[in-house]
Ligand code: GTP
């Protein structure tokens with residue numbers, strides 16, 4: 001990432017907030033105006049009190065005015081009451097505006113972030129941890145909301161109050177005002193030092209919270225592993241350690257303020273003392289009226305409090321800084337794999353031809369190539385079986401077809417077009433994929449099968465369940481297709497999950513069906529039923545099936561054996577058996593000599 005100076009970063013952060021307030025800027029501006037008005041109106045009470053004192057109590061004409069100018073007295077009182085009411089209305093309205101706008105902003109950004117996260121590449125999910133992403137969408141967003149609802153409002157209020165009071169002071173007595181003003185820069189120096197100290201702490205706090213969330217998230221979704229290994233105590237202790245660290249960092253952050261607080265308080269408290277001493281001399285000298293002195297002392301808080309506020313403003317600003325950096329990282333992230341500007345528009349159903357031309361592939365974070373010089377063609381309607389020992393690159397290979405990853409060499413073509421020239425949405429809509437690690441949603445079985453096509457009628461859902469040999473066990477479930485399955489398909493067996501995932505892949509009537517070890521957990525009998533179902537699909541479909549069992553692969557039009565990212569053998573069952581290579585040895589292993597004899601003759 002390019003290095004930028006802190007000030008430009010802050011500038012771009014606030015600019016980002018401003019950009020995203022589009023559509024609400026006028027309304028937000030109204031809130032700011034309201035805040036300023038409210039704070040300027042804070043001067044009115046001391047102003048009228050000064051007038052009242054000088055006109056009716058301590059001025060030279062006080063007695064006369066009290067006798068003959070009663071009307072003015074009531075006007076002053078009425079003005080004070082009236083303006084107080086106006087202030088109440090304004091403070092209520094601005095509160096609503098700031099709160100409303102911040103909630104609106106939150107809603108908008110949350111949607112953008114979710115959208116961004118949804119569209120990311122596989123690499124993104126390999127890089128970011130779920131707990132961290134969740135922290136960005138919750139805690140971090142709240143820090144940004146707080147900035148809009150509270151920090152900006154408080155800054156404006158403080159500046160408005162401080163400035164208007166100072167101006168008023170200068171009008172009353174410029175010398176006294178100047179003496180009071182001298183203290184201000186001292187406070188700024190302290191605050192800037194505080195900022196330097198507290199900034200890194202907020203970044204650290206944010207990381208600790210993210211770590212804590214990640215830890216909790218992983219353990220909640222992995223609770224079965226924790227239980228199986230009886231590691232509850234260990235996990236609880238680990239969480240406790242994280243929690244303690246977080247809480248300690250929180251305390252340390254709060255303590256930093258305590259270090260600076262006495263200095264700030266001293267400066268703030270010097271204000272009334274200076275006023276008392278110098279103001280007192282000025283009254284004796286006749287330079288200042290009693291009413292003016294009352295206005296000064298009635299408003300001295302309006303000078304001191306904004307200075308006191310600077311600490312919490314700075315604190316919250318640093319929190320915003322740490323949080324917004326995390327949010328903006330996602331906000332501005334772009335998937336690397338996206339539609340080419342001149343992508344072909346092919347709205348019709350694909351024919352389903354898949355071709356690899358000298359494909360090589362390496363993971364971005366990996367050192368060695370996972371696939372090298374892979375070339376093969378699968379014609380529409382054909383079945384290709386892919387075999388090979390674990391880790392040889394089968395899953396990586398099929399992930400190149402829906403363009404989950406980009407090839408590092410060669411070309412993957414679908415229907416004769418390089419997948420990089422196709423629109424991702426159209427390409428993926430044509431591919432039905434049942435992944436190796438099955439993920440189902442906490443929804444009904446019906447909802448899970450119809451995931452890719454919400455409009456799918458019930459009888460079609462049942463049909464696809466039949467193709468994948470799932471209809472029998474679904475019928476036996478308490479509420480059939482309406483049975484709600486838990487998070488990640490809790491409540492189903494491994495084989496049951498695989499069959500629902502297969503039905504889900506079929507339900508979009510894909511031109512290309514890709515099964516990654518999808519029948520590994522089902523028994524031979526069920527497997528046979530699934531094979532039968534796949535042969536009798538009522539739509540044309542190219543099938544690419546990764547499997548370890550000969551029974552799954554032997555009827556394929558072509559069997560490809562991978563080893564270490566290379567194609568080792570390719571051919572039909574009969575051809576490969578005759579070759580006496582890896583496939584041959586698999587057949588021996590899986591069917592026994594007797595069966596093999598038969599297979600060899602076939
Ligand atoms: P099985 O599913 O176990 O049968 O293996 P497979 O043939 O499907 O292997 P796969 O394609 O998943 O992995 C091939 C190689 O790529 C292995 O050496 C993995 O370690 C490596 N690999 C898989 N996924 C990633 C990844 O996300 N990043 C990196 N750097 N390497 C990966």
Ligand code: MG
Nearest residue numbers: 394395396436
């Ligand atoms: Mg695999």
